[in-house]
Amino acid sequence: MGTDPKxxxxxxxxGDPRSLARLVSLVENGSPGLREAMRAVAPYTGGARxxxxxxxxxxxxxTVTGALVRSYRSAGLRVAVxxxxxxxxxxxxxxxxxxxxxxxxxxxxxVYIRSMxxxxxxxxxxxxxxxxxxxxxxxxxxxxxVETVGVGxxxxxxxxxxxxxxxxxxxxxxxxxxxxxxxxxxxxDIFVVNKSDRPGAQEVVRDLRTMLAMAPAAEGGWKPPIVLxxxxxxDGIGELVDKLDKHWSWLADSGERDRRRLIRARExxxxxxxxxIRRRIGALPGESRLDDLAALVAxxxxxxxxxxxxxIDGRD
Amino acid sequence: MGTDPKxxxxxxxxGDPRSLARLVSLVENGSPGLREAMRAVAPYTGGARxxxxxxxxxxxxxTVTGALVRSYRSAGLRVAVxxxxxxxxxxxxxxxxxxxxxxxxxxxxxVYIRSMxxxxxxxxxxxxxxxxxxxxxxxxxxxxxVETVGVGxxxxxxxxxxxxxxxxxxxxxxxxxxxxxxxxxxxxDIFVVNKSDRPGAQEVVRDLRTMLAMAPAAEGGWKPPIVLxxxxxxDGIGELVDKLDKHWSWLADSGERDRRRLIRARExxxxxxxxxIRRRIGALPGESRLDDLAALVAxxxxxxxxxxxxxIDGRD
Numbered sequence: 076m077g078t079d080p081k082x083x084x085x086x087x088x089x090g091d092p093r094s095l096a097r098l099v100s101l102v103e104n105g106s107p108g109l110r111e112a113m114r115a116v117a118p119y120t121g122g123a124r125x126x127x128x129x130x131x132x133x134x135x136x137x138t139v140t141g142a143l144v145r146s147y148r149s150a151g152l153r154v155a156v157x158x159x160x161x162x163x164x165x166x167x168x169x170x171x172x173x174x175x176x177x178x179x180x181x182x183x184x185x186v187y188i189r190s191m192x193x194x195x196x197x198x199x200x201x202x203x204x205x206x207x208x209x210x211x212x213x214x215x216x217x218x219x220x221v222e223t224v225g226v227g228x229x230x231x232x233x234x235x236x237x238x239x240x241x242x243x244x245x246x247x248x249x250x251x252x253x254x255x256x257x258x259x260x261x262x263x264d265i266f267v268v269n270k271s272d273r274p275g276a277q278e279v280v281r282d283l284r285t286m287l288a289m290a291p292a293a294e295g296g297w298k299p300p301i302v303l304x305x306x307x308x309x310d311g312i313g314e315l316v317d318k319l320d321k322h323w324s325w326l327a328d329s330g331e332r333d334r335r336r337l338i339r340a341r342e343x344x345x346x347x348x349x350x351x352i353r354r355r356i357g358a359l360p361g362e363s364r365l366d367d368l369a370a371l372v373a374x375x376x377x378x379x380x381x382x383x384x385x386x387i388d389g390r391d
Numbered sequence: 392m393g394t395d396p397k398x399x400x401x402x403x404x405x406g407d408p409r410s411l412a413r414l415v416s417l418v419e420n421g422s423p424g425l426r427e428a429m430r431a432v433a434p435y436t437g438g439a440r441x442x443x444x445x446x447x448x449x450x451x452x453x454t455v456t457g458a459l460v461r462s463y464r465s466a467g468l469r470v471a472v473x474x475x476x477x478x479x480x481x482x483x484x485x486x487x488x489x490x491x492x493x494x495x496x497x498x499x500x501x502v503y504i505r506s507m508x509x510x511x512x513x514x515x516x517x518x519x520x521x522x523x524x525x526x527x528x529x530x531x532x533x534x535x536x537v538e539t540v541g542v543g544x545x546x547x548x549x550x551x552x553x554x555x556x557x558x559x560x561x562x563x564x565x566x567x568x569x570x571x572x573x574x575x576x577x578x579x580d581i582f583v584v585n586k587s588d589r590p591g592a593q594e595v596v597r598d599l600r601t602m603l604a605m606a607p608a609a610e611g612g613w614k615p616p617i618v619l620x621x622x623x624x625x626d627g628i629g630e631l632v633d634k635l636d637k638h639w640s641w642l643a644d645s646g647e648r649d650r651r652r653l654i655r656a657r658e659x660x661x662x663x664x665x666x667x668i669r670r671r672i673g674a675l676p677g678e679s680r681l682d683d684l685a686a687l688v689a690x691x692x693x694x695x696x697x698x699x700x701x702x703i704d705g706r707d
């Protein structure tokens with residue numbers, strides 16, 4: 076087995092998990108071999124179904140992901156899970172979650188679970204996550220679940236990565252009200268009300284129905300269904316898989332899948348370009364000039380827009 | 392009263408709320424007058440204390456903010472609240488929250504509450520929020536509370552905007568465990584365990600203590616205190632204000648305040664520069680070329696890194 080990016084891709088495609096892990100690390104670290112790896116991977120992409128899972132901490136995203144993995148595996152599909160932690164400049168927690176969840180499937184070559192930190196600040200998630208998906212797709216996984224920590228910008232970005240986006244809620248967390256506030260109603264292809272055995276689950280469903288009824292009709296005619304589930308016991312997961320299949324068919328038939336994937340590619344290319352330009356800014360001799368400009372701004376002697384102009388155009 | 396940016400700044404500084412509202416709208420919309428407004432505002436900045444409030448949906452961020460506003464008002468300070476919704480490409484919900492909370496202080500000129508949507512995708516929050524803070528600072532507010540929706544990337548960005556960051560938790564939400572996962576332990580200057588009257592509050596405090604004991608010692612010697620509060624009844628808010636004062640003194644004495652503000656200015660200038668460059672990308676004749684490149688990437692004929700290169704360098 077070679078260790079150049081192209082050989083890694085071939086080895087990963089023939090089922091070697093260590094080669095796959097190395098490829099994802101190339102992406103995560105933005106390593107020099109990444110460019111060649113992406114080139115080798117491109118022709119094999121486009122076959123995987125990408126399912127995004129979002130929701131507030133505590134609603135049971137990981138449990139729902141786990142239940143989906145088991146269900147797809149029992150249907151003979153190969154499944155990858157990409158857990159994205161957008162707060163990673165600080166966190167080492169993602170890896171722990173990995174290890175815990177890996178145990179269920181440690182000996183199953185049809186399952187690959189990986190947490191990914193998104194280094195850096197601006198555009199971290201939007202640059203690395205799509206490329207990791209690209210690798211998993213090319214290697215032959217049938218379904219890729221993308222799970223993210225938290226609610227917010229990252230949620231919206233995840234939705235732009237996925238073919239189907241699940242918004243997961245649970246009773247007793249004030250989620251239904253917050254959902255409207257956070258604008259995640261609009262990104263949901265399917266709602267999952269998890270922990271259906273707990274009091275208040277029916278209330279969440281009712282609130283959701285009310286809000287969906289008030290929302291403008293979804294573009295292209297898909298009406299997001301609400302699935303009541305208890306992922307821990309497996310209740311409702313069959314129905315969820317069924318709704319996912321229906322959504323997948325609708326995506327294909329309506330042309331929405333290709334439309335979304337085109338937008339996704341557009342976003343991805345833009346994000347890589349912006350990151351590239353940002354790197355160039357960092358590499359300018361003006362790197363030390365930035366500190367001077369920041370000091371002027373912090374002391375009120377210069378406004379930040381003029382400072383940014385000087386940074387871009389190199390005026391003194 | 393003139394309506395050019397400079398006159399708006401003068402009018403807002405002499406207490407006209409409509410001029411202030413217009414200035415914040417200039418920021419939010421990135422209007423042409425923004426550049427001049429920022430220039431007019433710069434010399435008056437640096438006086439306000441900026442308090443960031445973060446935490447999962449449902450922990451009571453708005454209630455804590457409200458309690459802080461009442462407390463600072465009764466001490467005669469002028470207080471502004473900036474509520475940032477990082478998912479705003481979709482949401483109109485922020486404005487609703489505004490109206491609800493505004494009622495308490497509708498006739499008090501010493502309180503200004505504003506929700507701000509962060510338009511666009513990359514860098515929205517990091518470009519608009521600091522400039523809005525700059526306006527509120529220059530207009531003479533003593534304390535500015537910045538509150539954000541959700542957990543994730545936005546949380547970390549908010550921390551970089553604030554002098555003091557409150558991480559708010561509540562019992563029964565699995566927050567303490569999630570906190571470690573999401574890496575927000577590292578951004579907290581003060582922890583608030585809200586809803587102290589609910590079962591499990593002491594447990595959250597205990598879990599936090601355990602995790603803080605395991606964490607590496609904080610840079611510069613500040614040890615984040617944990618404040619147990621019930622913001623709805625006002626319990627614990629006095630102690631919270633006291634801890635905020637202590638943190639403010641520590642920031643000044645240790646030099647950490649100036650250090651943070653320098654980093655903040657640096658981030659702000661960089662973000663504006665990146666947004667400016669991104670606008671230039673959008674304005675290139677290659678805007679239509681981007682669609683072609685995206686189609687090639689979506690179909691696997693081109694990898695996204697090569698596509699980004701073509702976008703930046705204009706190769707065909």
